[in-house]
Amino acid sequence: MRRILVVDDQRSILDLVAKAMERLGYECATAECAEKARKVLEGQSFDLIMSDVIMPGESGLDFLRYVMETFPDTATLLISVMDDSQVVQEALELGVYGYIVKPFNIRAIQIDVESALRRRDLEVANRRYREDLEDRVAARTRELRKQQEEYARLVKTLPCVIYTGNPDWTVRFASDRIQEICGYPPDRFVAGRMRWRELILEEDLPIIKTAVKEALQGDGSFIREYRIRDAQGHVRWIQDRGQIVKNADGSIDHVSGVIFDITGQKMAEEALERARREWEHTFDAVPDLIAVMDTERRIRNVNRAFRERVGESNGNLLDEPCYKILHGLERACNDCCLREDDERGSACEKEVYIDKLGAYFHSIGAPVFDDLNNLTGHVIVLRDITEQKKAEEALQQAHQELGQLFSAISSILIGLDAERRILRWNKAAEEIFALSSEEVTGRALDELGIDWQWDRVEQALDRCQAKKKAQRVDDLRYTRADGQPGFLGLNIQGVDLGGERGTGFLIMGAEITRRKIMESQLAQAQKLESIGQLAAGIAHEINTPTQFIGDNIRFLQDAFNDLEELIGKYRNLMEKARELEVLREAAASVMEEEESLDVEYLLEEIPQAISQSLDGVQRVARIVLAMKEFSHPGQEEKVLLDINHALENTLTVARNEWKYVADVVTDFDPSLPPVPCIPAELNQVFLNIIVNAAHAIKDALGDGAEDKGTITITTRHRDDVCEVRISDTGTGIPKEIRHRIFDPFFTTKEVGKGTGQGLAISHSVIVEKHGGKLTFETEEGRGTTFIIQLPVE
The missing domain is CATH 3.30.450.20 (PAS domain)
Incomplete structure (x- = not known):
């Protein structure tokens, strides 16, 4: 139902118009002034507003102006007691839908109201149509822009050149990928500086002309393959797929299409052809008898060995069943392994005796399937094993052994x-x-x-x-x-x-756990071997200068002793010279020079410096000797080793690891006999445990600590066992991980600071390679003692 608001300061007019409109089927509301009408509009909406012109307060024109600005979809009619041209003009400029002059009749009001509402409906529908049209145009514009962007991306990503060309071989458009194919940028063709015709090999032009002629006789589409020479002078194969577009008069307007670089495909085809020829040569070169058959076992192809052994030509063999050619039978063998229902593609092997050929053969029959897994035929390969039958028992034994090996x-x-x-x-x-x-x-x-x-x-x-x-x-x-x-x-x-x-x-x-362990140990061993070789080389290089430096210092020591004795005699001579008048002045001069040089200080300090230098050289020599012995190339066989001496060498080599965090206390058994072992690997065990002890002490002390811990190493000979104990005052081993410390790849160190292989390798060396024991005693917060027991015999 349409709703109408009537605004007039005369109650009789309001009631008259409202009742008339209600009788005509409209729902009406009334207001006696513009102010009350505005309040009504705050809570309700109307299809039409009829307003008097002259009212107390706001005029009808101003009120309708407010309505048209605030409620543009509402129709408006103006009511006046007189036909005032000025009011009419303002109403027309304002856009009021109608002008009713009092007195009026209901029929006239009905006509004006229906006209106003009809006009209002048309304007609303028209505006909404325009808005909808604008939305659709905007959406279509966005869609077209999106399609344009997608087309541009497609052109850019397609593995081919998209082009539009003219009948004279000039190019209207070419995608960027053309440069990948021919080496020239697309703008060179589009600008007319080059025609595609210039790249095509002359001998291939007839192919292109023929393709165009056939296209013109048909629907205009064509596929042509030809060669071009690119910017670097290389010949490339091109596949050109396109469509000829004609004008209304039948003449060619342009050609659109795509270009693919099929150089690789052509090379593959040539390689395939070569492979086919090679296969044919190989097929005939195989000494075994080979026959290719269809599903009915009729022979389709055989190799040279088959023809020569059977003694027939291709003409007598083709289309004949294999059981007739080989066995002289009229139907398939009862024990034939070639089955038409075989869908597994598995080969069938058996030994057969062929009377016609008088020999034993190892027969291999296999089904042949197409791409859809449909059986298309069979292949049989016959290998003469007559001579091998003489060694059948040995072969069976070998097969049995091989079966046992696979079972294991x-x-x-x-x-x-x-x-x-x-x-x-x-x-x-x-x-x-x-x-x-x-x-x-x-x-x-x-x-x-x-x-x-x-x-x-x-x-x-x-x-x-x-x-x-x-x-x-x-x-x-x-x-x-x-x-x-x-x-x-x-x-x-x-x-x-x-x-x-x-x-x-x-x-x-x-x-593959053991393999991983072995690989890790091998890598560790190789690294240590490389380090050992480097250390041995360095030790060798240091040893030579150390020797001649020591020899020179000892020479200086002996020479200084001689000079000291000579200086004493010089002093006696000067004492006597001072008693002679002639030599007194010269002697005094010598004495002054001696005092200026502080000879007494030199006589006192030079022997100490020489002694300290000799001590340093001896220490360097001991370190070099320890490095040489520690890094001696590994041996796979055991030799007798002085364990005490090996531990001393290890402490010397590892000194830089422990000297800042710990003091080392040694208690070596002087009666310890030589122990049979692999020196390089045992040295590595000692080194791993000593370095771990130093790290544990460092963790217990914390960064910046001034105190040091203690590493205690003892050796004892107990009941034909050499026992080595390496103790530290570190953090100890937590109870929850004690059972895992010898596991491969287990480590509590940060990533990059430990591989978890040190103790695992040590355990393997002591237990597996030396038949000994590697155990430990530990207490959290107090330290750990690793116990190595090696059999003396």
């Missing part, structure tokens, strides 16, 4: 379905993960509670599923059944389960 290989084998539930779980997996096949079959892999790097395994499974390629997961960390850390190497392969079962997975792997 401990590799993980896990089969999963498409939902990654366990289908297969072999014995190696049972042993490594401590889960039986009965426990895991049918369960999801991620429900088994295996403590390994799940994110790497899941990512590999996802990649295998997405890329349809096998995925490797190397050096996968996991926790072994005994709670120790370990490593696995996995290979994940997608498996077609057939039918609706989809694609599953086959996880094959091995426990």
Whole structure:
């Protein structure tokens, strides 16, 4: 229902108009002045407002002006008691929909009201149409701009050149990729400085002309392949795909298309052709008998060895069944392994005796499938094994041994379905993960509670599923059944389960913890060997100058002793010279010079300096000797070693590690006999433990501490065992990690400051290579003692 607001200061007019409008089907409200009308408008909306011109307070024109500015979708009518031209003019300028002059009749008011409302509806509809049209134009403009940007990106990213050319080989447009193909920028063609025709090899122009002629006879599309010479003089193969666009009179307007660089494809085709010829030559060069057959076992192709052995030409062999040619039978052999229903693509091997050829053959038959996995035929390869039959027993024995060898290989084998539930779980997996096949079959892999790097395994499974390629997961960390850390190497392969079962997975792997340990130890050994070789070289280089420096200092010591004796005699001579008048002045001069040189000081200090220099040289010599002995090239065989001397050398070499944080106390058993061992590896054990002791003391003291800790080293001979104890006053080993300190790759040091291999290698050297024991005693906050026991015999 339309709503109308009538504003007039005469109540009779208001009631008359309101009742008339209600009878005509309108809903009406009234107001006796503009002020009251404004209040009504604050809470209600109206389709039409009828207002008197002259009212107390605000005039009708001003009120309607307010309405048209505030409520632009509301129609307005002006009511006046007289036909005032000035009022009419202002009303027209204001845009009032109608002008009613009192007195009036209801019919006239109805006409004006309906006209005003109809005009108002048209204006609102028109305005909304314009707004909608403007919105659609703006949206279409944005869409066109977006399409233009997408087209520009497409042109930029497509692996080809997009072009528009003229019949005279000039270019209207070419994408930037043209420079990658020919070496010339696109603006060189667009500007007309070069035509595409100039790059085409002359001998290929007839190909292009023929393609254009065929296109004009058809729908205008063409595909042509030809060669060009690029800016560097290289010949490239081009595939040009385009459409000829004609004018209304049938003449050519332009050509649009794309250009691909197919040089690599052409090279691949040539390589493929060469490979085909090589395959044919190889096929004939194989000494085994090879036959290619269709699904009915009719021969389609054979190699030269087959023809020569059978004694027939191709013409007599082709389209004949293999069982007729080889066995003289009219139907397939009962034990033939070639099956039409074979969908697995597996080869069949067996030994057969062919009467017609009088020999034993090792027969290999394999089905051939097309890209859709449809069986298209079979291939058989016959190898003459008549001579080998004489050694059949030896061969069977070898096969048996080989089977036992494969059975002994401990590799993980896990089969999963498409939902990654366990289908297969072999014995190696049972042993490594401590889960039986009965426990895991049918369960999801991620429900088994295996403590390994799940994110790497899941990512590999996802990649295998997405890329349809096998995925490797190397050096996968996991926790072994005994709670120790370990490593696995996995290979994940997608498996077609057939039918609706989809694609599953086959996880094959091995426990490579020991290999990782060996690799780490090898790397450590190689590094130490390199350091040892460098140290030995440095020691050798230092040794020579140290020797002649020591010899020279000893020479100076002997010479100074001689000069000191001579100086004493000179002094006696001057004492006597001073008694003679002739020599007194000269003697006094010599005495003054002696006093100025402070000869007494020199006679006192020079021997001390020489003695200190000799002591320093001897210390350098001891360090050099220790370095040479410590870095002596490793031996694989044991030799007798003085353990006390080896420990002294190790302390000398490691002095820089402990001298700032600890004092070393040694208590060596002088009666300790030589111990059979591998010197280089035992030296490394001593070095690892001493350096660890220094680090533990440093951690206990903290940064900036002035006090020092103590490293105590003792050796004893106890019941045919050499015992070495290395104690420190460090932090001690926390109870919760004591069971892991000899584990490979376990370390409590910061990243980059420890590999976790030092004590693991030491344990391996002492226990496995020397048959000894490596244990420890520790107390948190007090320190640790490592105990090495080596058999003397």
